[in-house]
Amino acid sequence: MSRTAIWFWAVRAAAGWLVVIALQVGWTLLDDGEGTAHYVFLAITGVLAVAHVSVMPWWRYRVHRWETTADAVYTQSGWLQQEWRIAPISRIQTVDSERGPLEQLFGLANVTVTTASAAGPLRVNGLDRDTAQRLIDELTATTGTSQGDAT
CATH class of the missing domain: 1.10.287 (Helix Hairpins)
Incomplete structure (x- = not known):
């Protein structure tokens, strides 16, 4: 963050x-x-x-954390009840970025990683624009070489 x-x-x-x-x-x-x-x-x-x-x-x-490796994307979030989510790279379907007007003013972006999980997408909020772009580029390149079927 x-x-x-x-x-x-x-x-x-x-x-x-x-x-x-x-x-x-x-x-x-x-x-x-x-x-x-x-x-x-x-x-x-x-x-x-x-x-x-x-x-x-x-x-x-x-509290909020995120990490990517060659194998998975990890996110941690929550207030009193902490949630730690792991999405294997092979299960990633889309990687999206979003910046609202106030986030643009602060130079921030959010990245959403969508998988086939019933728990919903993984969200990484509060990244600076450059870090968000590097994350998107990295995940796009990594998922492009993954042998999984993303389902």
Whole structure:
């Protein structure tokens, strides 16, 4: 993962919390009641937002991992429940890259490795553009020489 991903995840999380807080502020201003409950919920939301924005990006950076070898692609993700997935190179069907507008602003990209697994594709998020391109090139070259049938 790129260390820039920490800031990307923090900004994306903050944007989501700002929407929630704006809705709560609007609800408070439009309500004709006393508003004490609104202020309590707004304070709780603020505390949760600060905790989420300050802890989540660092935790995610420390936990999420990926690796490729000549034989397989490995990913590790999760918060409390960790998931470690392995996809043999011979089972890879497609390798895709995606960059949303905010990721482009931060110079990041995501790579999705699709296999025939019922568990779904493997995702590698928060890579810098050059690393993502190298990963795609490497997997494309490796899967092209693999003898498997990708099913």
